[in-house]
Amino acid sequence: MRTEDIKGMNGLASKEKFIISEIRDLINAKNFEPGEKLPSERLLAEKLNVTRGSIRNAIQKLEQYGLLKSMPQSGTFVSDLERTALNGMIDQILTLPTPDFKSLVETRIFLELKIVKFAAARHTEEDMAEIEQAQLNYRTKTLAGEDSVAEDLLFHLAIAKASHNASLQRLMLSITPQIITNFEKYHVCKNNTAISAIEEHEEVVKAIRTKRPELAEVKMKDHFSVLYQYCYET
Protein backbone atom coordinates (compact mmCIF):
# COMPACT_ATOMS: atom_id res chain seq x y z
CA MET A 1 0.00 0.00 0.00
CA ARG A 2 1.49 3.26 -1.12
CA THR A 3 0.88 6.13 1.20
CA GLU A 4 2.36 9.11 -0.62
CA ASP A 5 2.47 12.37 1.22
CA ILE A 6 1.39 14.38 -1.76
CA LYS A 7 -1.69 16.45 -1.20
CA GLY A 8 -4.79 15.31 -3.01
CA MET A 9 -7.28 17.38 -4.93
CA ASN A 10 -9.22 18.51 -1.89
CA GLY A 11 -6.32 19.29 0.37
CA LEU A 12 -6.34 15.90 2.05
CA ALA A 13 -3.11 13.99 2.05
CA SER A 14 -3.60 10.63 0.39
CA LYS A 15 -2.65 8.87 3.61
CA GLU A 16 -5.48 10.70 5.32
CA LYS A 17 -7.84 9.72 2.53
CA PHE A 18 -6.82 6.12 2.91
CA ILE A 19 -7.46 6.15 6.63
CA ILE A 20 -10.81 7.88 6.29
CA SER A 21 -11.98 5.37 3.72
CA GLU A 22 -10.80 2.53 5.93
CA ILE A 23 -12.79 3.95 8.83
CA ARG A 24 -15.81 4.15 6.55
CA ASP A 25 -15.33 0.53 5.51
CA LEU A 26 -15.06 -0.48 9.14
CA ILE A 27 -18.28 1.29 10.03
CA ASN A 28 -19.96 -0.55 7.19
CA ALA A 29 -18.47 -3.93 7.90
CA LYS A 30 -19.43 -3.87 11.56
CA ASN A 31 -22.89 -2.40 10.90
CA PHE A 32 -22.34 0.44 13.29
CA GLU A 33 -25.40 1.89 14.92
CA PRO A 34 -25.74 5.69 15.18
CA GLY A 35 -23.93 6.90 18.27
CA GLU A 36 -21.87 3.74 18.63
CA LYS A 37 -18.31 3.84 19.82
CA LEU A 38 -15.41 3.52 17.40
CA PRO A 39 -12.48 1.24 18.21
CA SER A 40 -9.75 3.03 20.12
CA GLU A 41 -7.17 5.11 18.29
CA ARG A 42 -4.43 2.68 19.23
CA LEU A 43 -6.36 -0.29 17.92
CA LEU A 44 -7.15 1.47 14.64
CA ALA A 45 -3.53 2.49 14.27
CA GLU A 46 -2.38 -1.07 14.71
CA LYS A 47 -5.04 -2.45 12.39
CA LEU A 48 -4.22 -0.03 9.55
CA ASN A 49 -0.47 -0.15 10.14
CA VAL A 50 -0.22 3.59 10.56
CA THR A 51 0.80 5.76 13.47
CA ARG A 52 -1.70 6.89 16.03
CA GLY A 53 -1.15 10.52 15.04
CA SER A 54 -2.42 9.80 11.55
CA ILE A 55 -5.54 8.24 12.99
CA ARG A 56 -6.05 11.29 15.16
CA ASN A 57 -5.74 13.59 12.14
CA ALA A 58 -8.31 11.61 10.19
CA ILE A 59 -10.68 11.58 13.14
CA GLN A 60 -10.25 15.30 13.61
CA LYS A 61 -11.13 15.83 9.94
CA LEU A 62 -14.33 13.84 10.24
CA GLU A 63 -15.07 15.66 13.48
CA GLN A 64 -14.92 18.96 11.59
CA TYR A 65 -17.70 17.71 9.35
CA GLY A 66 -19.70 16.64 12.38
CA LEU A 67 -19.52 12.92 11.59
CA LEU A 68 -17.55 11.85 14.64
CA LYS A 69 -17.28 13.13 18.18
CA SER A 70 -14.31 12.45 20.43
CA MET A 71 -14.98 12.32 24.15
CA PRO A 72 -11.91 12.71 26.40
CA GLN A 73 -10.96 9.61 28.34
CA SER A 74 -13.90 7.79 26.90
CA GLY A 75 -13.78 7.17 23.17
CA THR A 76 -14.74 8.41 19.72
CA PHE A 77 -18.37 8.06 18.76
CA VAL A 78 -20.12 8.24 15.41
CA SER A 79 -22.76 10.95 15.33
CA ASP A 80 -26.47 10.29 15.21
CA LEU A 81 -26.67 9.67 11.49
CA GLU A 82 -27.84 6.62 9.63
CA ARG A 83 -25.02 4.51 8.31
CA THR A 84 -26.06 5.18 4.72
CA ALA A 85 -25.95 8.93 5.33
CA LEU A 86 -22.53 8.61 6.91
CA ASN A 87 -21.35 6.67 3.89
CA GLY A 88 -22.59 9.18 1.38
CA MET A 89 -21.10 12.10 3.25
CA ILE A 90 -17.70 10.48 3.61
CA ASP A 91 -17.69 9.60 -0.07
CA GLN A 92 -18.39 13.20 -1.01
CA ILE A 93 -15.74 14.45 1.40
CA LEU A 94 -13.19 12.12 -0.12
CA THR A 95 -13.94 13.12 -3.70
CA LEU A 96 -14.55 16.83 -3.08
CA PRO A 97 -12.28 18.75 -5.46
CA THR A 98 -10.43 21.93 -4.52
CA PRO A 99 -12.64 24.89 -5.41
CA ASP A 100 -11.38 26.76 -8.45
CA PHE A 101 -11.27 30.53 -8.41
CA LYS A 102 -14.46 30.91 -10.38
CA SER A 103 -16.39 28.77 -7.90
CA LEU A 104 -15.10 30.89 -5.08
CA VAL A 105 -16.06 34.17 -6.71
CA GLU A 106 -19.44 32.80 -7.69
CA THR A 107 -20.06 31.70 -4.14
CA ARG A 108 -18.84 34.93 -2.64
CA ILE A 109 -21.13 37.10 -4.75
CA PHE A 110 -24.05 34.87 -3.98
CA LEU A 111 -23.34 34.92 -0.25
CA GLU A 112 -22.91 38.66 -0.12
CA LEU A 113 -26.13 39.40 -1.95
CA LYS A 114 -28.01 37.51 0.73
CA ILE A 115 -25.92 38.82 3.57
CA VAL A 116 -26.51 42.43 2.65
CA LYS A 117 -30.27 41.84 2.63
CA PHE A 118 -30.11 40.42 6.13
CA ALA A 119 -27.85 43.23 7.24
CA ALA A 120 -30.31 45.80 5.96
CA ALA A 121 -33.12 44.11 7.84
CA ARG A 122 -31.41 43.22 11.10
CA HIS A 123 -28.53 45.58 11.79
CA THR A 124 -28.21 47.30 15.14
CA GLU A 125 -26.84 50.75 15.87
CA GLU A 126 -23.43 49.34 16.64
CA ASP A 127 -23.40 47.33 13.42
CA MET A 128 -24.21 50.47 11.46
CA ALA A 129 -21.47 52.41 13.18
CA GLU A 130 -18.92 49.72 12.35
CA ILE A 131 -20.01 49.56 8.73
CA GLU A 132 -19.80 53.31 8.33
CA GLN A 133 -16.43 53.45 10.02
CA ALA A 134 -15.16 50.73 7.70
CA GLN A 135 -16.45 52.62 4.71
CA LEU A 136 -14.82 55.84 5.98
CA ASN A 137 -11.50 54.03 6.25
CA TYR A 138 -11.89 52.67 2.76
CA ARG A 139 -12.77 56.09 1.40
CA THR A 140 -9.83 57.95 2.90
CA LYS A 141 -7.34 55.25 2.00
CA THR A 142 -8.55 55.07 -1.58
CA LEU A 143 -8.68 58.83 -2.08
CA ALA A 144 -5.13 59.01 -0.76
CA GLY A 145 -4.19 56.84 -3.70
CA GLU A 146 -3.06 53.98 -1.49
CA ASP A 147 -3.90 50.30 -1.81
CA SER A 148 -7.23 49.72 -0.12
CA VAL A 149 -7.88 46.02 -0.65
CA ALA A 150 -7.76 45.38 3.09
CA GLU A 151 -10.23 48.17 3.87
CA ASP A 152 -12.56 46.85 1.20
CA LEU A 153 -12.43 43.41 2.76
CA LEU A 154 -13.16 44.80 6.21
CA PHE A 155 -16.12 46.74 4.85
CA HIS A 156 -17.66 43.56 3.51
CA LEU A 157 -16.89 41.64 6.69
CA ALA A 158 -18.59 44.35 8.75
CA ILE A 159 -21.73 43.82 6.70
CA ALA A 160 -21.46 40.07 7.20
CA LYS A 161 -21.35 40.60 10.93
CA ALA A 162 -24.42 42.82 10.74
CA SER A 163 -26.37 40.04 9.04
CA HIS A 164 -26.75 38.41 12.44
CA ASN A 165 -26.43 34.97 10.94
CA ALA A 166 -23.35 33.34 12.42
CA SER A 167 -23.46 30.55 9.89
CA LEU A 168 -23.34 32.90 6.91
CA GLN A 169 -20.70 35.00 8.61
CA ARG A 170 -18.53 31.95 9.04
CA LEU A 171 -18.91 30.84 5.44
CA MET A 172 -17.95 34.35 4.40
CA LEU A 173 -14.86 34.29 6.60
CA SER A 174 -13.79 30.95 5.22
CA ILE A 175 -13.95 31.78 1.52
CA THR A 176 -12.90 35.45 1.48
CA PRO A 177 -9.17 35.12 2.16
CA GLN A 178 -8.74 32.54 -0.58
CA ILE A 179 -10.25 35.03 -3.00
CA ILE A 180 -8.22 37.99 -1.80
CA THR A 181 -4.90 36.19 -2.00
CA ASN A 182 -5.68 35.13 -5.56
CA PHE A 183 -6.89 38.53 -6.73
CA GLU A 184 -3.62 39.75 -8.17
CA LYS A 185 -2.91 36.42 -9.77
CA TYR A 186 -6.12 36.55 -11.70
CA HIS A 187 -6.13 40.29 -12.37
CA VAL A 188 -9.74 40.58 -11.42
CA CYS A 189 -9.53 43.69 -9.28
CA LYS A 190 -8.49 46.66 -11.34
CA ASN A 191 -7.00 49.49 -9.35
CA ASN A 192 -8.67 52.15 -11.43
CA THR A 193 -12.09 50.94 -10.39
CA ALA A 194 -11.37 51.69 -6.74
CA ILE A 195 -12.54 55.29 -6.90
CA SER A 196 -15.91 54.38 -8.35
CA ALA A 197 -16.17 51.64 -5.73
CA ILE A 198 -16.37 54.33 -3.08
CA GLU A 199 -19.68 55.51 -4.39
CA GLU A 200 -20.93 51.99 -4.88
CA HIS A 201 -20.10 51.23 -1.26
CA GLU A 202 -21.92 54.31 -0.10
CA GLU A 203 -25.00 53.39 -2.03
CA VAL A 204 -24.95 50.06 -0.22
CA VAL A 205 -24.47 51.77 3.13
CA LYS A 206 -27.39 54.07 2.46
CA ALA A 207 -29.66 51.17 1.59
CA ILE A 208 -28.67 49.32 4.73
CA ARG A 209 -29.13 52.36 6.94
CA THR A 210 -32.62 52.97 5.59
CA LYS A 211 -33.41 49.30 6.06
CA ARG A 212 -34.26 48.51 2.47
CA PRO A 213 -33.08 44.94 1.86
CA GLU A 214 -34.06 44.72 -1.80
CA LEU A 215 -32.35 47.97 -2.66
CA ALA A 216 -29.27 46.92 -0.72
CA GLU A 217 -29.08 43.76 -2.78
CA VAL A 218 -29.34 45.72 -6.03
CA LYS A 219 -26.62 48.13 -4.97
CA MET A 220 -24.37 45.32 -3.90
CA LYS A 221 -24.95 43.63 -7.22
CA ASP A 222 -23.89 46.82 -8.96
CA HIS A 223 -20.77 46.84 -6.88
CA PHE A 224 -20.00 43.30 -7.96
CA SER A 225 -20.81 43.89 -11.61
CA VAL A 226 -17.20 43.56 -12.76
CA LEU A 227 -16.70 40.38 -10.82
CA TYR A 228 -20.10 39.19 -11.96
CA GLN A 229 -19.14 39.58 -15.58
CA TYR A 230 -15.97 37.67 -14.91
CA CYS A 231 -18.04 34.80 -13.60
CA TYR A 232 -20.77 34.58 -16.17
CA GLU A 233 -19.54 36.12 -19.38
CA THR A 234 -16.26 34.39 -19.98
Add this chain to the structure above:
Amino acid sequence: MRTEDIKGMNGLASKEKFIISEIRDLINAKNFEPGEKLPSERLLAEKLNVTRGSIRNAIQKLEQYGLLKSMPQSGTFVSDLERTALNGMIDQILTLPTPDFKSLVETRIFLELKIVKFAAARHTEEDMAEIEQAQLNYRTKTLAGEDSVAEDLLFHLAIAKASHNASLQRLMLSITPQIITNFEKYHVCKNNTAISAIEEHEEVVKAIRTKRPELAEVKMKDHFSVLYQYCYET
Protein backbone atom coordinates in the same frame (compact mmCIF):
# COMPACT_ATOMS: atom_id res chain seq x y z
CA MET B 1 -3.60 34.16 33.58
CA ARG B 2 -6.60 31.90 33.64
CA THR B 3 -6.73 29.41 30.82
CA GLU B 4 -9.92 27.52 31.39
CA ASP B 5 -10.54 24.54 29.20
CA ILE B 6 -14.18 25.35 28.72
CA LYS B 7 -15.19 25.73 25.11
CA GLY B 8 -16.03 29.24 24.05
CA MET B 9 -19.01 30.43 22.05
CA ASN B 10 -17.51 29.56 18.71
CA GLY B 11 -16.05 26.21 19.59
CA LEU B 12 -12.61 27.57 20.36
CA ALA B 13 -11.17 26.73 23.75
CA SER B 14 -10.40 29.89 25.64
CA LYS B 15 -6.74 28.95 25.75
CA GLU B 16 -6.76 28.82 21.97
CA LYS B 17 -8.47 32.19 21.85
CA PHE B 18 -5.84 33.65 24.12
CA ILE B 19 -3.01 32.36 21.95
CA ILE B 20 -4.60 33.55 18.73
CA SER B 21 -5.13 37.02 20.13
CA GLU B 22 -1.54 37.08 21.34
CA ILE B 23 -0.33 36.14 17.87
CA ARG B 24 -2.43 38.94 16.46
CA ASP B 25 -0.92 41.39 18.94
CA LEU B 26 2.54 40.23 18.01
CA ILE B 27 1.87 40.73 14.31
CA ASN B 28 0.71 44.24 15.12
CA ALA B 29 3.50 45.10 17.50
CA LYS B 30 6.23 44.03 15.11
CA ASN B 31 4.54 45.59 12.07
CA PHE B 32 4.64 42.38 10.13
CA GLU B 33 4.74 42.63 6.37
CA PRO B 34 2.53 40.35 4.27
CA GLY B 35 4.29 37.06 3.73
CA GLU B 36 6.70 37.56 6.60
CA LYS B 37 7.82 34.69 8.78
CA LEU B 38 6.38 34.19 12.23
CA PRO B 39 8.67 33.39 15.17
CA SER B 40 9.24 29.68 15.61
CA GLU B 41 6.70 27.57 17.47
CA ARG B 42 9.18 26.94 20.28
CA LEU B 43 9.86 30.63 20.72
CA LEU B 44 6.18 31.50 20.75
CA ALA B 45 5.50 28.74 23.25
CA GLU B 46 8.17 30.06 25.58
CA LYS B 47 7.06 33.66 25.19
CA LEU B 48 3.41 32.91 25.96
CA ASN B 49 4.18 30.38 28.66
CA VAL B 50 2.18 27.66 26.96
CA THR B 51 3.12 24.32 25.48
CA ARG B 52 4.20 24.01 21.90
CA GLY B 53 1.19 21.85 21.13
CA SER B 54 -1.15 24.67 22.01
CA ILE B 55 0.72 26.97 19.67
CA ARG B 56 0.45 24.39 16.93
CA ASN B 57 -3.31 24.11 17.46
CA ALA B 58 -3.77 27.86 17.22
CA ILE B 59 -1.64 28.05 14.10
CA GLN B 60 -3.60 25.22 12.54
CA LYS B 61 -6.82 27.09 13.23
CA LEU B 62 -5.57 30.24 11.54
CA GLU B 63 -4.29 28.10 8.70
CA GLN B 64 -7.82 26.77 8.17
CA TYR B 65 -8.95 30.34 7.57
CA GLY B 66 -6.07 30.91 5.19
CA LEU B 67 -4.33 33.50 7.35
CA LEU B 68 -1.16 31.54 8.02
CA LYS B 69 0.78 28.94 6.08
CA SER B 70 3.17 26.47 7.69
CA MET B 71 6.08 25.29 5.57
CA PRO B 72 7.81 22.12 6.79
CA GLN B 73 11.33 22.62 8.09
CA SER B 74 11.12 26.25 7.21
CA GLY B 75 8.66 28.26 9.25
CA THR B 76 5.14 29.64 9.49
CA PHE B 77 4.33 32.59 7.28
CA VAL B 78 1.51 35.10 7.34
CA SER B 79 -0.46 35.09 4.10
CA ASP B 80 -0.39 37.88 1.59
CA LEU B 81 -2.89 40.09 3.36
CA GLU B 82 -2.49 43.61 4.69
CA ARG B 83 -1.99 43.73 8.41
CA THR B 84 -5.26 45.60 8.91
CA ALA B 85 -7.14 42.89 7.02
CA LEU B 86 -5.46 40.22 9.08
CA ASN B 87 -6.47 42.05 12.22
CA GLY B 88 -10.09 42.41 11.26
CA MET B 89 -10.39 38.78 10.25
CA ILE B 90 -8.82 37.49 13.44
CA ASP B 91 -11.13 39.69 15.49
CA GLN B 92 -14.17 38.29 13.74
CA ILE B 93 -12.89 34.74 14.12
CA LEU B 94 -12.40 35.29 17.83
CA THR B 95 -15.85 36.75 18.39
CA LEU B 96 -17.76 34.53 15.98
CA PRO B 97 -20.65 32.99 17.92
CA THR B 98 -21.80 29.40 17.49
CA PRO B 99 -24.53 29.35 14.84
CA ASP B 100 -27.96 28.79 16.31
CA PHE B 101 -30.31 26.34 14.66
CA LYS B 102 -32.30 29.04 12.91
CA SER B 103 -29.16 30.45 11.31
CA LEU B 104 -28.25 27.02 10.07
CA VAL B 105 -31.65 26.33 8.57
CA GLU B 106 -31.81 29.77 7.02
CA THR B 107 -28.41 29.22 5.46
CA ARG B 108 -29.22 25.77 4.24
CA ILE B 109 -32.37 26.82 2.44
CA PHE B 110 -30.57 29.72 0.87
CA LEU B 111 -27.68 27.52 -0.27
CA GLU B 112 -29.92 24.85 -1.70
CA LEU B 113 -32.03 27.27 -3.70
CA LYS B 114 -28.90 28.42 -5.49
CA ILE B 115 -27.40 24.97 -5.74
CA VAL B 116 -30.45 23.52 -7.43
CA LYS B 117 -30.34 26.27 -10.04
CA PHE B 118 -26.74 25.47 -10.84
CA ALA B 119 -27.51 21.77 -10.88
CA ALA B 120 -30.30 22.31 -13.36
CA ALA B 121 -27.99 24.29 -15.60
CA ARG B 122 -24.79 22.29 -15.32
CA HIS B 123 -25.55 18.66 -14.48
CA THR B 124 -24.04 15.85 -16.52
CA GLU B 125 -25.56 12.51 -17.37
CA GLU B 126 -23.80 10.88 -14.43
CA ASP B 127 -25.02 13.57 -12.06
CA MET B 128 -28.58 13.02 -13.24
CA ALA B 129 -28.27 9.27 -12.78
CA GLU B 130 -27.04 9.73 -9.22
CA ILE B 131 -29.79 12.17 -8.37
CA GLU B 132 -32.47 9.87 -9.73
CA GLN B 133 -31.00 6.86 -7.96
CA ALA B 134 -30.98 8.82 -4.70
CA GLN B 135 -34.58 9.81 -5.24
CA LEU B 136 -35.52 6.21 -5.99
CA ASN B 137 -33.90 5.10 -2.76
CA TYR B 138 -35.77 7.79 -0.87
CA ARG B 139 -39.04 6.82 -2.48
CA THR B 140 -38.85 3.11 -1.74
CA LYS B 141 -37.65 3.62 1.81
CA THR B 142 -40.38 6.13 2.56
CA LEU B 143 -43.15 4.08 0.98
CA ALA B 144 -42.01 1.12 3.05
CA GLY B 145 -42.83 3.22 6.07
CA GLU B 146 -39.23 3.28 7.24
CA ASP B 147 -37.21 6.24 8.41
CA SER B 148 -35.76 7.98 5.35
CA VAL B 149 -33.90 10.94 6.79
CA ALA B 150 -30.60 9.59 5.48
CA GLU B 151 -31.95 9.03 1.98
CA ASP B 152 -33.35 12.55 1.97
CA LEU B 153 -29.95 13.93 2.92
CA LEU B 154 -28.23 11.94 0.19
CA PHE B 155 -30.72 13.21 -2.36
CA HIS B 156 -29.85 16.79 -1.50
CA LEU B 157 -26.13 16.07 -1.48
CA ALA B 158 -26.37 14.52 -4.92
CA ILE B 159 -27.85 17.76 -6.19
CA ALA B 160 -25.08 19.71 -4.50
CA LYS B 161 -22.53 17.62 -6.32
CA ALA B 162 -24.32 18.26 -9.60
CA SER B 163 -24.00 22.02 -9.08
CA HIS B 164 -20.37 21.73 -10.15
CA ASN B 165 -19.32 24.35 -7.68
CA ALA B 166 -16.92 22.74 -5.23
CA SER B 167 -17.13 25.71 -2.91
CA LEU B 168 -20.90 25.52 -2.55
CA GLN B 169 -20.73 21.74 -2.24
CA ARG B 170 -18.31 22.08 0.62
CA LEU B 171 -20.40 24.65 2.44
CA MET B 172 -23.36 22.34 2.06
CA LEU B 173 -21.38 19.41 3.48
CA SER B 174 -20.26 21.45 6.44
CA ILE B 175 -23.65 22.71 7.59
CA THR B 176 -25.91 19.78 6.76
CA PRO B 177 -24.91 17.31 9.49
CA GLN B 178 -25.34 19.90 12.19
CA ILE B 179 -28.90 20.40 11.00
CA ILE B 180 -29.69 16.71 10.69
CA THR B 181 -28.45 15.81 14.15
CA ASN B 182 -30.59 18.60 15.62
CA PHE B 183 -33.72 17.78 13.69
CA GLU B 184 -35.37 15.61 16.28
CA LYS B 185 -34.46 17.97 19.05
CA TYR B 186 -36.26 20.83 17.37
CA HIS B 187 -39.13 18.78 15.97
CA VAL B 188 -38.82 20.45 12.61
CA CYS B 189 -39.12 17.39 10.44
CA LYS B 190 -42.52 15.82 10.84
CA ASN B 191 -42.66 12.19 9.85
CA ASN B 192 -46.07 12.55 8.29
CA THR B 193 -44.74 14.97 5.69
CA ALA B 194 -42.38 12.37 4.26
CA ILE B 195 -44.89 10.94 1.79
CA SER B 196 -45.68 14.31 0.27
CA ALA B 197 -41.97 15.00 0.11
CA ILE B 198 -41.65 12.24 -2.46
CA GLU B 199 -43.66 14.19 -4.98
CA GLU B 200 -41.88 17.43 -4.10
CA HIS B 201 -38.57 15.72 -4.74
CA GLU B 202 -39.73 14.42 -8.07
CA GLU B 203 -40.87 17.84 -9.15
CA VAL B 204 -37.37 19.06 -8.40
CA VAL B 205 -35.83 16.17 -10.31
CA LYS B 206 -38.03 16.88 -13.30
CA ALA B 207 -37.02 20.54 -13.36
CA ILE B 208 -33.35 19.62 -13.16
CA ARG B 209 -33.60 17.01 -15.87
CA THR B 210 -35.29 19.45 -18.24
CA LYS B 211 -32.65 22.04 -17.39
CA ARG B 212 -34.98 24.70 -16.07
CA PRO B 213 -33.10 26.48 -13.26
CA GLU B 214 -35.84 28.90 -12.28
CA LEU B 215 -38.46 26.18 -12.05
CA ALA B 216 -36.07 24.00 -10.07
CA GLU B 217 -35.65 26.80 -7.57
CA VAL B 218 -39.40 27.20 -7.21
CA LYS B 219 -39.92 23.50 -6.68
CA MET B 220 -37.14 23.34 -4.14
CA LYS B 221 -38.69 26.28 -2.36
CA ASP B 222 -41.96 24.41 -2.22
CA HIS B 223 -40.16 21.46 -0.74
CA PHE B 224 -38.69 23.70 1.95
CA SER B 225 -41.94 25.51 2.68
CA VAL B 226 -42.37 23.96 6.11
CA LEU B 227 -38.80 24.74 7.09
CA TYR B 228 -39.15 28.16 5.51
CA GLN B 229 -42.13 28.95 7.70
CA TYR B 230 -40.16 27.83 10.71
CA CYS B 231 -37.49 30.34 9.85
CA TYR B 232 -39.50 33.39 8.95
CA GLU B 233 -42.85 33.11 10.63
CA THR B 234 -41.97 32.45 14.23
Add this chain to the structure above:
DNA sequence: ATGACCAGATTGGTTAACCAGTTATTCTCC
Protein backbone atom coordinates in the same frame (compact mmCIF):
# COMPACT_ATOMS: atom_id res chain seq x y z
C1' DA C 1 36.34 39.61 -5.07
C1' DT C 2 33.34 35.77 -6.01
C1' DG C 3 30.98 31.64 -6.21
C1' DA C 4 30.56 26.77 -4.67
C1' DC C 5 30.27 24.26 -0.73
C1' DC C 6 30.09 22.39 3.84
C1' DA C 7 28.88 22.14 8.88
C1' DG C 8 26.01 23.57 12.50
C1' DA C 9 21.89 25.66 14.08
C1' DT C 10 16.97 26.05 13.34
C1' DT C 11 12.66 24.74 11.47
C1' DG C 12 7.91 22.24 11.40
C1' DG C 13 6.58 17.49 11.67
C1' DT C 14 6.54 12.94 13.92
C1' DT C 15 6.87 9.60 17.45
C1' DA C 16 6.51 7.33 21.79
C1' DA C 17 5.98 7.72 26.60
C1' DC C 18 2.99 9.75 30.05
C1' DC C 19 -1.35 11.65 32.26
C1' DA C 20 -5.84 12.06 34.21
C1' DG C 21 -10.34 10.51 33.73
C1' DT C 22 -13.61 6.75 32.43
C1' DT C 23 -15.18 2.14 32.11
C1' DA C 24 -15.24 -2.62 32.74
C1' DT C 25 -14.08 -6.28 35.87
C1' DT C 26 -13.45 -8.63 39.96
C1' DC C 27 -13.71 -9.26 44.70
C1' DT C 28 -16.03 -8.74 49.07
C1' DC C 29 -19.47 -8.82 52.24
C1' DC C 30 -24.22 -9.13 53.34
Add this chain to the structure above:
DNA sequence: GGAGAATAACTGGTTAACCAATCTGGTCAT
Protein backbone atom coordinates in the same frame (compact mmCIF):
# COMPACT_ATOMS: atom_id res chain seq x y z
C1' DG D 1 -26.97 -14.88 44.72
C1' DG D 2 -26.68 -10.00 44.39
C1' DA D 3 -25.41 -5.19 45.37
C1' DG D 4 -21.46 -2.20 46.23
C1' DA D 5 -16.82 -1.05 46.45
C1' DA D 6 -12.05 -1.55 45.12
C1' DT D 7 -9.17 -2.24 41.29
C1' DA D 8 -7.21 -3.01 36.93
C1' DA D 9 -7.47 -1.99 32.10
C1' DC D 10 -8.39 1.27 28.71
C1' DT D 11 -9.60 5.86 26.83
C1' DG D 12 -8.40 10.41 24.32
C1' DG D 13 -5.37 14.17 25.38
C1' DT D 14 -0.78 16.08 26.48
C1' DT D 15 4.03 16.43 26.72
C1' DA D 16 8.83 16.13 25.58
C1' DA D 17 12.27 14.00 22.94
C1' DC D 18 13.49 12.93 18.24
C1' DC D 19 13.78 13.44 12.92
C1' DA D 20 14.83 15.01 8.49
C1' DA D 21 14.62 18.92 5.55
C1' DT D 22 16.13 23.61 5.35
C1' DC D 23 18.36 27.72 6.10
C1' DT D 24 22.50 30.36 7.53
C1' DG D 25 27.12 31.79 7.98
C1' DG D 26 31.56 31.30 7.06
C1' DT D 27 35.36 29.08 4.45
C1' DC D 28 38.07 27.90 0.78
C1' DA D 29 39.35 27.30 -4.00
C1' DT D 30 39.33 29.90 -8.04
